[in-house]
């Protein structure tokens with residue numbers, strides 16, 4: 001019996017994808033070779049990779065003037081690459097500090113250039129977001145940066161600011177393809193694939209091509225986006241296993257209604273849990289209701305003892321990963337695209353029963 005996987009990342013994959021990998025791992029489509037032992041300069045990998053990039057573009061509706069490719073190094077490497085490329089002397093970068101991930105990104109950027117944190121909800125414990133309509137980039141801004149879904153705090157932007165001619169850059173690691181997104185609003189969207197798109201290893205990069213004209217041209221090879229754009233991410237050895245997994249997950253997303261289908265799933269699944277939280281004084285969500293995440297639901301119980309008990313009992317029932325991130329405590333249920341509806345029903349029922357016994 002498969003566990004019910006609520007881990008925040010790496011996270012649940014569609015069982016169909018795991019089965020496909022199992023069936024193909026030794027002999028990929030009868031070619032007498034595994035995808036993970038083939039050269040990344042050979043047709044077998046390249047055909048699969050091209051299909052993967054094409055499908056990703058199609059599912060997200062990426063305009064033609066954007067480059068799309070995958071890199072290694074995780075989303076975390078982008079915290080450095082973005083300011084190295086775009087935060088030039090005499091400019092500032094505007095950052096929305098809305099939780100752990102945007103704070104890390106801003107911290108790395110501040111080692112490279114001048115950072116303006118135009119929003120920082122530290123006092124409030126990172127439980128709310130700025131009104132997108134109120135956001136204006138600095139006069140000499142090189143870009144405005146935000147994290148669309150704070151995986152640890154469970155807070156998600158529902159609408160995005162209009163930054164005019166200032167490039168808008170977003171870390172969408174944990175809500176990519178969980179909803180349609182107007183890519184044209186952004187100069188760059190990136191993220192690790194290990195939450196919603198596949199096995200850990202690859203980082204997706206979606207970047208408007210003209211951004212390359214703004215970049216620092218004096219960077220070492222791997223740090224330079226222009227080199228990666230030119231080589232479609234194949235300048236050096238790509239994380240082939242991870243990319244193959246992404247390709248299979250994208251097939252699955254397509255079969256299940258694309259971005260619209262994923263949004264519907266996310267709305268249905270998150271409503272199951274939020275309705276329990278909202279109709280109870282036992283469960284409590286710390287997050288501003290307007291910005292609660294559909295992907296990572298963060299909640300608290302009346303005491304830490306009860307939270308420990310909740311984790312122990314849910315784990316015993318095969319529901320994994322419900323402990324909140326060590327930096328914030330509490331509980332968290334990650335409901336990524338691939339998590340089956342029935343698993344969320346099981347969690348909902350467990351929550352109701354837990355409150356009945358302990359409330």
Ligand SMILES: *Cc1c(COP(=O)(O)O)cnc(C)c1O
Nearest residue numbers: 074075076101151171173174192
């Ligand atoms: C997981 C995560 C990261 C870090 O990703 P790595 O691939 O581990 O570097 C960054 N941002 C967000 C929003 C995340 O959820």
